[in-house]
Amino acid sequence: MQKPRNTSNDHSSREAWLRAATNELRPYFAKLGLAIPEAIRFSIAFTSQGKKSKVAGEVWPASATDDGHCELIxxxxxxxxxxxxxxxxxxxxHAALPPExxxxxxxxxxxxxxxxxxxxxxxxxxAALRERLNELAGALGPLPHARLNFDRVTLSGIEVADRPKKQTTRMLKAECLAKGCGYTVxxxxxxxxxxxxxxxxxxxxxxxxxxxxxxEASGDTSSDLKNQAAE
Ligand SMILES: [Zn+2]
Ligand SMILES: [Zn+2]
Structure with missing residues (x-):
């Protein structure tokens, strides 16, 4: 059962939400001998692997930033x-351990x-940690974020401004959008x-x-086939 949202705990940014979550998790990590560094910044964004990667998140070590903050994405x-x-x-x-x-x-x-x-x-x-995190999610209040559907954007042909022109080769990627399929060619x-x-x-x-x-189509014999396949 979901706990009632704590409306006095509204976070105005994703970073604030993630920071609050991290602070709530600190004692739990500490009890197990893991010190989460104090200086961390948080983002919900793309990882360095880009949108095609299956990597769900990453953390950059403190040594990677000019002011010694870890970056968690x-x-x-x-x-x-x-x-x-x-x-x-x-x-x-990862953040609590040496990067190596x-x-x-x-x-x-x-x-x-x-x-x-x-x-x-x-x-x-x-299961046990999920339970703990589920309680935490209830206490944190809404996460001010919605899923970014970058796969949908790519396939629908919507252009993101300031992105280099894609598909410079004449080979185009087709994808099956049936649920759970992912077949591409x-x-x-x-x-x-x-x-x-x-x-x-x-x-x-x-x-x-x-x-x-x-x-453009090279000949008019193709138009029937084309209509068939485009549905
Ligand atoms: Zn990992
Ligand atoms: Zn398919």
Whole structure:
């Protein structure tokens, strides 16, 4: 059952929310011998691996910034407070350890003590820690963030200003948007223009980015096929 939101605890920014969460977690980490550094900045943004990476978050060590703050980043397509807190807990474990610990024994020992489970690279809270984080989420109040759907943006052809022109090659990426599929294929712009979208072996017609303006169908025999595939 969800705890009532504590409306006196409204955070106006994602950073404030993550900082408050971290401060709440400090005693728990400390009890297990893990000191979370004081100087941390938080973002919900892209990691250095960009939007294509599966990495859910990352932490940059204090030595990486000019003023000795760690930088902790949670990827912007996570928005569920419990998910975000799970990622935060994983990254705070890194922050409390030397960067060279990576996912080795030191990290593993710490993660298991805290209640993180699974493959260490993707270690996330097990039941007990989830329960603790769920309570924390209730106490923190709403996370002022909504999922950034960068995959949707890419595929719908919406342009983000100030991004370098993509798809400079004539090979365009088509993707199956059926839930849980993720099948992608690269196809020459010429084939898209002539024959329409390629098909996922399981789900049929795939979504393709808009054709570059300078690509046109090479012949009129293709128009029937094209209409068929575009639905
Ligand atoms: Zn990690
Ligand atoms: Zn599919």
């Amino acid at each position: 949670v990827r912007a397509d996570f928005a569920d407070p419990l998910d975000v807190l799970g990622i935060l807990a994983h990254q705070l474990t 610990a990576k996912h080795g024994k030191l990290f593993r020992d710490a993660a298991l003590r805290l209640g993180l489970e699974g493959q260490m690279r993707n270690a996330l809270p097990g 690269r196809v020459a712009a010429r084939w898209l223009a002539d024959l329409g979208a390629p098909h996922c072996p399981r789900h049929g017609s795939m979504t393709t980015p808009p054709l570059p303006h300078d690509v």
